[in-house]
Ligand SMILES: Nc1ncnc2c1ncn2[C@@H]1O[C@H](COP(=O)(O)OP(=O)(O)O)[C@@H](O)[C@H]1O
């Protein structure tokens with residue numbers, strides 16, 4: 001990583017009632033870098049990215065985007081800042097009352113004042129970039145398979161050419177081949193846009209493929225991070241257990257006897 | 259001690275819920291007056307709330323008007339000369355009280371539930387968060403159109419319900435009890451004051467606001483999956499119905515105190 005980081009997170013804390021989810025988390029993401037955050041289910045990966053892009057207000061800590069502190073920003077400032085981000089949600093989160101092309105064009109029309117016909121043309125072009133033909137544009141989200149929904153979500157996230165793209169479990173729930181198609185699309189889209197990327201996954205094949213750097217979250221902190229090709233010899237027993245998917249190890253699943 | 263703690267928890271929960279609702283209401287209202295205003299969405303909600311509620315409101319109104327005349331006839335039979343007051347009491351009861359309340363309760367069931375289910379589903383599937391990431395304020399896009407449409411649609415519905423209810427009373431009085439139709443209508447027209455109708459319309463505008471507000475609020479704050487949305491839907495209908503009857507009393511006391 002060279003120069004000032006695009007995103008710099010320090011001491012991030014977030015609890016829900018008595019449940020501590022993030023407990024002093026630090027993370028830097030360089031300009032144009034692709035960082036993958038791995039970790040078990042329910043460890044707060046989604047909460048972390050929601051804090052970063054401003055969908056949740058953290059309890060404590062600092063988040064800097066391009067050197068600017070963004071916690072506690074006024075709503076109007078916050079809305080302006082959000083235009084730098086595109087996000088692919090865990091469940092795609094497509095608007096089911098709108099057609100596919102309207103989903104993809106949504107941010108262009110609402111946020112960037114692009115006219116309807118032009119936005120539609122851009123939407124169809126963006127759908128093409130994620131491998132969906134123009135015939136899909138007129139369908140409703142409910143008519144699509146899971147993999148297609150993820151691709152539409154991807155198209156929607158990149159349509160307005162954001163500076164930072166967040167992918168929340170992009171391959172979860174897809175078959176391995178479709179998962180790999182999504183991985184390739186992510187790499188291609190991020191490269192084409194020159195964007196900074198934060199991806200969340202617990203799919204190691206996906207992490208290896210799309211990451212410049214991998215960070216592992218456990219108990220609300222980043223416990224290990226390093227270049228993607230070094231994770232296999234991390235020397236960290238938590239990481240070892242996670243990437244090999246072993247039930248035995250320092251990470252204990254809370255399973256009670258029947 | 260345990261008992262006190264439990265009482266304390268209930269009291270605290272009540273105040274925090276009241277505070278959340280107040281903040282939600284004020285935020286939503288403040289967005290009603292700041293651009294952008296989505297005119298298309300307001301019109302679509304108006305059609306949903308107003309036009310598509312016409313059958314159910316009309317049907318209930320005619321039966322209420324009919325049963326009112328029936329009951330009054332039985333009751334007034336016990337008073338000498340009381341019978342002649344049926345036309346007056348029917349029109350007064352419909353415009354001031356039954357029109358607004360019946361329409362309010364029917365729409366609370368129909369629209370309050372639909373709003374809560376739609377907004378709640380959008381919440382639990384991250385669609386509301388997705389709106390924010392696409393430069394769209396969810397209050398402006400989801401809440402404001404429903405509030406404004408509710409405030410305008412309910413008075414229109416009540417105007418229709420008033421007429422149909424009075425007509426129901428007219429049918430029973432003339433066909434069943436042999437009142438002179440012309441005299442009945444003359445009695446009705448002579449007795450009715452514009453303040454009777456207007457007070458009913460004012461009430462119904464408040465009811466429309468309450469229905470949309472509770473639908474949006476419970477949906478917006480719903481948690482979990484399908485179960486959370488179900489709970490939000492129930493809560494929206496029950497709270498809107500109770501609030502309608504509460505505000506009916508309060509507004510009646512205020513409007514008719516002079
Ligand atoms: N809005 C919320 N309210 C309460 N608890 C939440 C909320 N969002 C997340 N959590 C809790 O935070 C924890 C981490 O959630 P999440 O970040 O979604 O996990 P994951 O790492 O699988 O993405 C979970 O235990 C979840 O129950």
Ligand SMILES: [Mg+2]
Pocket residue numbers: 045046047090168169
């Ligand atoms: Mg998650």
